[in-house]
Amino acid sequence: MQKKVVIVGAGNAGTVVSNELINRLGNQVEITVIEPSEYHVYQPGIVDVVLGYESPESIMRKVESLIDRRANIVKDRAVKVIPEKRTVVTSNGKEITYDYLVLSPGVKNKAGALPSWHTLDEALKLREMVTNFTGKKIVVGYSGVIKCPAAPFEFAFLLKQKFPDTKVTLINPVAQPPELQRPMANKLGERSKELGIEVLRGVKISSVDPSNKTIVTDEGKKVEYDLALIDSPIQVGEEFANLVDSSGFIPVDKKNLKVKGFDDVYAIGDVTNIFLPPKTGAIAHYEAIYVAESIFSDIMGYEKPEFDGSAMCAIYGGYRNGYFVYMNYEKSSALGPSTLFYSAKKSFTSLYWLSLKGGINPILHAASKYFSGGPQLIKSR
Structure with missing residues (x-):
């Protein structure tokens, strides 16, 4: 019998979870992705757009072009989650039930006097x-x-x-x-x-x-x-107000990314109450790979792994120099400045789209193992 996996949000994390599960389980899962936007934006590339180094078109793709065609994409907004009934309600009144729920809706900026830099x-x-x-x-x-x-x-x-x-x-x-x-x-x-x-x-x-x-x-x-x-x-959208804690974010167990109190609900990305490592697309990506592995292991009856908080990214340093940063829950390191890390940051504007489909996972696994000094975050099967 197919397991129903509902994913709220088709950003970095939601797209990765969807594609990873379909790649691993195929028709053993029914994937539904709820996302109101037509386009997916590579948010780290906004820096390049603002400075005039990239065009808007280079950092955006249609959502449907990034998610495996075997997934069901619901172009609507989730307005309520009822975990006690395993149900997500959309703005059109549709009620979608699940066996596993992955919350990756992203967050929104509080209104300010000047534009923020995330859309x-x-x-x-x-x-x-x-x-x-x-x-x-x-x-x-x-x-x-x-x-x-x-x-x-x-x-x-x-x-x-x-x-x-x-x-x-x-x-x-x-x-x-x-x-x-x-x-x-x-x-x-x-x-x-x-x-x-x-x-x-x-x-x-x-x-x-x-x-x-x-x-x-x-x-x-x-x-x-x-x-x-x-x-x-x-801040987390008001549609998830019933799930946030005093921090204003959704509380999760940082080792398994499950929403506290619910064994079948995960939250990943910016909405969680994990603040170290800080909120970045890098940790959201690793969280997504982990959650896909966790759901896969649960369905297959395998031992579940634990998430170690891995995240890594390149950072612009100006004048064609850059830095490379790795963090997990226990340690961190920073390298640079170097033109190599500048080139890595620059090239990821193109590699990002491949990463959403698992195309560079072996590199991510190897890097995580190397910098953490421990086993790979996710073992390939």
Whole structure:
């Protein structure tokens, strides 16, 4: 009898889970993916679009072109999850039942005075701001929990490269990074000094006034700008309000990624209450591979693995230099700067689409094993 797997969200994580399960189990599973958007956007590529290094078309593909045709794609929005009834309700009133549920809907940014940098529409607005910039003061910053703590540094580095005569200031609300993030933080801090970027650590943004081009900190200090890129905090959609805890995110057991209290519901990506390693597409991808393996093992009666928190990515360092960062729950490392890591970051704009279909999984497994010093995250069967 076919097992029903419902996946909410066809971003990075949801697409990977769908394709992995179909590749492994074929017709033994009935996969339903609920996704309202027509296009899938490679979010790390937004940095390149904003700076004018990539076209919008290069970082987007139709959802249906990325998911195995054997999956059912429901072009609708999930508005309610009723785990006690194993049911997901869509905005059109459709009730979809499941044996396994994977929540990977992503998150949304809280409304801010300036565009954030996580949707294509926002990217195009920022691109126009950057293209028309003629001033001398650039401020990059963020507040609260964001998707990728390296992204503000990438923007600062690349904007300094594009406008070398400007003063670039980075407002970082974190005074002291967690120990797990310290290798990355040290590398990015060193690079900031090399490029002459002022980093205001431990400074929280209280308000942004676009009309007067002024940012006010929580201590009352005013930071003036001619161009500002400020990312606002992320939050889980209200349709999942019955699942979040006091953190504002969906609580999971970090070793098996199951939503606490439910053995048949997984949550992966930005919606979870996992904050270390920080929220990135990299950890979402590894979580997706793990969840597919876990569901596969459960259906086949195999011993289930545990997730070790693996995540790795390349980061732009400006001037054709880049960094490579690996983290799991226990350790982290950061390498660079190097032109090799810049090239790796650049090339992933193309490789990303292949990664969604499992095309580079052997590389990901080998890298995870090498950097963690332990067994492979997922063993191929």
